[in-house]
Amino acid sequence: DAGVTQSPTHLIKTRGQQVTLRCSPKSGHDTVSWYQQALGQGPQFIFQYYEEEERQRGNFPDRFSGHQFPNYSSELNVNALLLGDSALYLCASSYGPGTSLHNEQFFGPGTRLTVL
Amino acid sequence: KNQVEQSPQSLIILEGKNCTLQCNYTVSPFSNLRWYKQDTGRGPVSLTIMTFSENTKSNGRYTATLDADTKQSSLHITASQLSDSASYICVVSATAGKSTFGDGTTLTVKP
Numbered sequence: 430d431a432g433v434t435q436s437p438t439h440l441i442k443t444r445g446q447q448v449t450l451r452c453s454p455k456s457g458h459d460t461v462s463w464y465q466q467a468l469g470q471g472p473q474f475i476f477q478y479y480e481e482e483e484r485q486r487g488n489f490p491d492r493f494s495g496h497q498f499p500n501y502s503s504e505l506n507v508n509a510l511l512l513g514d515s516a517l518y519l520c521a522s523s524y525g526p527g528t529s530l531h532n533e534q535f536f537g538p539g540t541r542l543t544v545l
Numbered sequence: 546k547n548q549v550e551q552s553p554q555s556l557i558i559l560e561g562k563n564c565t566l567q568c569n570y571t572v573s574p575f576s577n578l579r580w581y582k583q584d585t586g587r588g589p590v591s592l593t594i595m596t597f598s599e600n601t602k603s604n605g606r607y608t609a610t611l612d613a614d615t616k617q618s619s620l621h622i623t624a625s626q627l628s629d630s631a632s633y634i635c636v637v638s639a640t641a642g643k644s645t646f647g648d649g650t651t652l653t654v655k656p
Contacts, residue, residue, distance in 0.1 A: 464646075471549075471634055471647050471648040472634075472646050473646070474643075474644070474646075517586070521588075527642050528576055528577070528638035528639070528643070528644050529576060529577070529638075533591065534644075535591075536581075537588050539588050541586065
């Protein structure tokens with residue numbers, strides 16, 4: 430079992446560009462959540478995908494969008510990058526969209542995005 | 546507003562010593578509380594998870610406690626090792642399906 434995988438591991442972009450990050454969930458999981466983690470802070474919830482639809486969304490602008498594919502993998506897209514978008518982007522997968530004991534999230538290693 | 550406050554922000558201890566990290570929350574209605582360990586530049590890894598009815602849960606040298614009345618949790622690390630150096634994040638989930646993350650405590654274990 431490969432666990433949650435993310436690609437790429439590191440990425441450098443310039444302001445105004447667009448970026449796509451990818452996530453493959455743990456085997457048997459059908460729900461993917463995305464988080465942004467700035468240095469020295471806890472992860473901030475961006476959104477969650479289940480059954481190929483965005484189910485919940487945190488306090489992030491529309492520049493942040495996503496997609497979930499039939500195989501449960503997911504993409505996070507960020508348009509018009511700002512310097513403040515520099516962060517570690519974490520993907521977490523779970524079985525089902527809830528937060529009970531049965532919906533434990535497993536995190537990937539993250540993608541480190543640097544915006545210059 | 547649901548909030549999770551962790552203290553201290555950072556902590557330095559000598560190898561072999563014990564330490565306790567604190568987590569206070571205002572999340573309601575409460576579903577469960579998780580402690581995660583996050584190594585630098587990596588994703589968080591779950592250490593313990595507790596529901597309303599549990600007041601203690603152990604995972605090796607890690608022991609978490611929960612006081613649902615005062616809305617406080619602690620993570621106790623026994624006989625610390627250099628590999629315990631990491632950020633420890635408290636996550637509290639509400640029954641409505643939303644989780645609130647703390648900013649973490651950065652632990653440094655020195656030889």
